[in-house]
Amino acid sequence: MNGLNSAGILIVQTLGSLYLIIVLLRFILQLVRADFYNPLSQFIVRATHPLLRPLRRIIPSVGGLDLATLVLALLVQMVLMGALLMLAYGTIGNPLQLLVWSLIGITGTFLKIFFFALIISVILSWVAQGSHNPGALLVHQICEPVLVPFRRFLPSLGGLDLSPIFAFLALRLLDMLVVNNLAVMANMPPLLQRLI
Known part of the structure; x- marks a missing residue:
């Protein structure tokens, strides 16, 4: 692989991963019922709308899940x-193998979004507790549904609040034991494993 290919891989990987994260964030924001009028939510909607609009005509939502957004993330x-x-x-x-690798990749990225949102939430609780910054509010809305089950069991x-520690552990274990093992079992190349 020459330097030009390496540069192309870096550019494609960076820009593609960034857009994938934006698409998955749109799904997550709808899933957690985040504030639609938040400026960051509006940016995510505008960034995904052109590709999502045609998919929404053919793929309906089922049970409150926006399947069109998931299909867009898969694509x-x-x-x-x-x-x-x-x-x-x-x-x-093999296109079928690529589909399986893509499902594994989306699952890994989905878990990492929650993991890093929790890290941001913990840091914000130390330095900007009670902040009304749109980013801080959005991170709180993303993290709260993940933390609620742990808070029920912790005194x-x-x-x-120790619930973030247990949420970190759960997300990391899911990533290590499920996603990484699925990637190995599916013979995912190391180049693609870096995406998850």
């Missing part, structure tokens, strides 16, 4: 992985 992941394989090896390989410790 973005497949195009991203296909482009990386084409740049690195000159072929995309109150007088203002000390």
Whole structure:
């Protein structure tokens, strides 16, 4: 692989992953019923709307889940992985295998979004507690549904919230034991494993 291919891989990987995260954030924001009028929510809606509009005509929502957004995330992941394989090896390989790798990749990215949102939430609780910044409010809205199940089982410790620690552990274990093992079992190339 020459320097030009490496540069192409870096650009495709960075821009493709960024757009995939934006698409998955749109799904997550709808899932957690985040504030639609938040400026960051509006940016995410505008960034995904052109590609999502045609999919919404054919793919309906089911039970409150926006399946069109999930299909768009899957398509973005497949195009991203296909482009990386084409740049690195000159072929995309088996389309069915690419679909399986894309599902694994989306699952890993989904977990990482929650993981990093929790990190941001913990840091904000130390430095900007009670902030009304649109980013801080959005992070809180994303993290709260993940933390609620842990708070039900943990006793109150007088203002000390340990639920993020257990949420970190759960997300990390899911990533290590499920996503990484699925990637290995599906023979995902190391180039694509870096995406998850």
